Amino acid sequence: MKAQEKVIEKIADPARNTCRLCAPLGASTVFRGIENCIPLLHGSQGCSTYIRRYMISHFREPVDIASSNFSESAAVFGGRENLHTALDNVIGKYQPSLVGIATTCLSETIGDDVSLYIKEYNEKSKSDVPVVNVPTPSYKGIHTDGYRDAVISCIKTVSKENESGDFINIIPAFVSPEDLRHLKEIASDFKTDAVLFPDYSETLDGESWESYKKISPGGTLLSDIARIKSAKASIVIGSSLSRSGLSGSLSDHLPNSHFMNLPIGIDLCDEFFGAFEKATGKQLPEKYSSERNRLVDSYMDAHKYFFEKRAIIAGDEDLVVSLASFMSEIGIVPVICATGSDNPAAAEIIKKYAPDAEVMSDSDYATVLDKAKGMNCDLVIGSSKGFYLSKNLSIPLVRVGFPVHDRFGSQRIKHLGYRGTQSILDNIANAIIEHKQNSSNIGYSYL
Ligand code: SF4
Structure with a gap:
């Protein structure tokens, strides 16, 4: 489908409660993962406020994200002055080791040449603080794209080719x-x-x-x-x-x-x-061999709870792909696998892991709900955005990934390795048991 037809289709059928987040959020997360680095969004202040609010309520940590704070005139004439002032302020106040700039929809739409503005700034200010620039228009990508592109931009800007090291x-x-x-x-x-x-x-x-x-x-x-x-x-x-x-x-x-x-x-x-x-x-x-063996043992122990249960997996492509593989291993049938990204390669991998699943790319929770009605689903696994599905379908939600805004300890959810898998498995088993217990009027305490 041509890009223009795709845009027209989107306008006619807008997303409702998307499975995606905005691209500079992903880039800002990468910048927060560099020592003494400050993320700076080039665009309007609302973008950084939204991202800060989203990250703070998940991680429960202070998250400073600066903004070049566009006014109407910057939106019309370009944000060169705003960016230079923002760099002056950020470098003066924080003395960072690196400033990570991510663009927003507004600065991308007006076509600001951020690389040129940075070059001009460096010449003018004689600053020796390195600045990384990542283009992150959210109408062209989502938070996982912004994250990946920030990783690449940082390596491109900071890393040097040297002799191979032992690491x-x-x-x-x-x-x-x-x-x-x-x-x-x-x-x-x-x-x-x-x-x-x-x-x-x-x-x-x-x-x-x-x-x-x-x-x-x-x-x-x-x-x-x-x-x-x-x-x-x-x-x-x-x-x-x-x-x-x-x-x-x-x-x-x-x-x-x-x-x-x-x-x-x-x-x-x-x-x-x-x-x-x-x-x-x-x-x-x-x-790790011991962790693996314990995990295999719990696959067998929990099989009676999992066998032929039907799951909706929704959220980030990275998690949905791997959860589809894991669910199929433990005997749960993924019936819907929905991601916010539009990536045919990922959809193909999901289909390989979960052949019975309806794979939904570039999706939103309202569409997933429409699809899920009448599919006899037993649980949802995904971020707290999936609460919408869980409540409407009266089935449990196992919270993983980002964002999880309605529980405590989201930053400490384990996903990876035998240990992370064990934790997800235990949570799924307990969610199924709890739901069965709460739905019964007999009052079983032994399930
Ligand atoms: S305008 Fe674009 S960059 Fe800003 S918050 Fe919205 S989607 Fe993100």
């Missing part, structure tokens, strides 16, 4: 701070030097402070991003990271890269740990 890169898609801590733990257990980028495990789930800090501590060091191109191998997890976008393709900047889906479920975790063994030349530590 690996781990590049994860948009996962939880708890997942990032787990990835670091795995690298440490493999006794390997690893650059994890981005790393918002501390900045977006930090400790309490004795005194106020302008920028939350933690994040990938700039010096580590600088050596990414010299790694002996790279493990890239999340289907959205394998696509090219407005900033190019990750595979062009990473040495010996292994691209794979998020490691959730036995198959994908085995692939992940296999990639780790190959990249490091070291054997799987015993601790």
